[in-house]
Amino acid sequence: MSYQHILVAVDLTEESKALVSKAVGLAKALDAKVSFIHIDVSYAELYTGLIDINLAETQHQAMEASKEAMKHLVEFADYPIHKTLVSSGDLSNELTEAIENLDVNLVVCGHHQDFWSKLLSSTRQVINTCPIDVLVVPFKD
Incomplete structure (x- = not known):
């Protein structure tokens, strides 16, 4: 099978x-499209108690910062980027929705090979819920 559309799940770090x-x-070797997705943490879903901050404003600022960082990644790519998505919410749901809407057939994500990632890994969640092929790129720490 040849991949026609690759979705890169980025955390906007180096x-x-x-x-x-x-x-x-x-993508160059396959003449495939490339899209980027970044899924921010939804602060409202994490905290259920009373808190004296404006969650909507905090979420908006985080999304704006993510969009700006995404622009830098598009420039770095030096390849036509089909779509860039910045979202917030549940990783599995947002990723599955993007895969369906964009007709993606490969997801590329990274995985830190450190102590904490053995316990808390978003990559494991992607692998367990993704309906298509996943390429996991290891990051040695």
């Missing part, structure tokens, strides 16, 4: 550039 490079190299 390691995201390694994912972009890997995905773009593959």
Whole structure:
């Protein structure tokens, strides 16, 4: 099977550039489209008690910062990027929805090989719920 559309799940850290490079190299070889997705934490879902901050404003500021960081990744890619998505909410739901809406057939994500990632890994969640192929790029820590 040849991949026609690659979705790169980025966390907007410096390691995201390694994912972009890997995905773009593959896309060039396959003449495939590339899209980026970043899913922010939804603060409202994490905290259920009373808190004296404006969650909507905090969420808005986080989304704006994420969009700006995404622009830098698009420039770094040096390849036509089909779509960039910045979302918030449940990782599995948001990723599955993007896969369906964009007709993606490969997800590229990273995985830190450190102590904490053995316990708390979003990559494991992606692997367990993703309906398509997943390329996991290891990050040595």
